[in-house]
Amino acid sequence: MRNNDHFDFSSALPIINEDTEFFPLMSQQDEDEMNNEETPDVLAILPLRNTVLFPGVVIPITVGRDKSIKLIKEAYKGNRIIGVVSQMDITIEDPTFEELNKVGTVAQIIKMLQMPDGNTTVIIQGKQRFRLLEQVQSEPYIKVTISKFEEAKHKVDKEFKALVASIREMSAQIIQLSPNIPSEAGIALKNIESTSFLINFISSNMNADVSDKQKMLEMTNLRERALMVMELLTLELQMLELKNQIQSKVRTDLDKQQRDYFLNQQLKTIQEELGGNSSDLEYNNLELRAKKKRWGTQVAEFFRKELEKLSRMNPSAPDYSIQINYLELLLDLPWNDFTKDNFD
Incomplete structure (x- = not known):
């Protein structure tokens, strides 16, 4: 059932x-x-x-x-x-x-x-x-x-009025931050005259456990009930603000990634129209120079891995040029090339 x-x-x-x-x-x-x-x-x-x-x-x-x-x-x-x-x-x-x-x-x-x-x-x-x-x-x-x-009688003093005003204001903030709550709910809050009904209305609609709502229903004092509502609203508002901050950061990161991808695609298209991808040309040139080197097996394998590392890098990244310079340095070193020294 x-x-x-x-x-x-x-x-x-x-x-x-x-x-x-x-x-x-x-x-x-x-x-x-x-x-x-x-x-x-x-x-x-x-x-x-x-x-x-x-x-x-x-x-x-x-x-x-x-x-x-x-x-x-x-x-x-x-x-x-x-x-x-x-x-x-x-x-x-x-x-x-x-x-x-x-x-x-x-x-x-x-x-x-x-x-x-x-x-x-x-x-x-x-x-x-x-x-x-x-x-x-x-x-x-x-x-x-x-x-x-x-219902126990409660004193309507300045402190209680301030508490009710804070509850009304905080509820309005939660409505504004919650996409699933219709805007009419905010208008309804403003038009509620009765303090006890305001507390009941918010207690019924707030995002709280059934056990907490039952506890509020059983409270005989309206001031105590209002304090508990304020406490639960504070937690709900904090959670909503944190959730929105996380979503905003994720959107910003995604926007940056999409922008970088778009720019890289544009750069790739321009390079192809100019006669080839410059990064591919650099890779092929380094690979060709490496084949002419007379270095040992271990050095050759090391260079190959570093060259593969270059192929996986984004040409627009700062580390790309550093890797290029490092590979060119390896190629410029005189591996197994000997010269006859003249001491005369």
């Missing part, structure tokens, strides 16, 4: 029409109204493998497990309210109550779609966090009793 994986939110936008009742970007008033909504004491639970749902955030989910499909279809016919909880071990196909995290999110099913490949896709919006208490049903899907997750 397939995982309950979420896909890019931007791909879901065309299939959500204007009649859909949800807030893609929540205002403070929207959030206050959502927090005051009544939630059932018992919820059917949709386990998630690879993601965490945060309050206010809208995500698409591909549902593949038989239990999950049955749950979604029944809930869609009713009040469309379910509980969404990430499982502790993503490799487990059919998690039990004990294998689920104990903090989840109340979710509203916005839309259900039957995809061409046979899978069921649902678009859900997080509402409120809750704690799992007891299991009251295991088949055909898990149902549990819940209690509301209480």
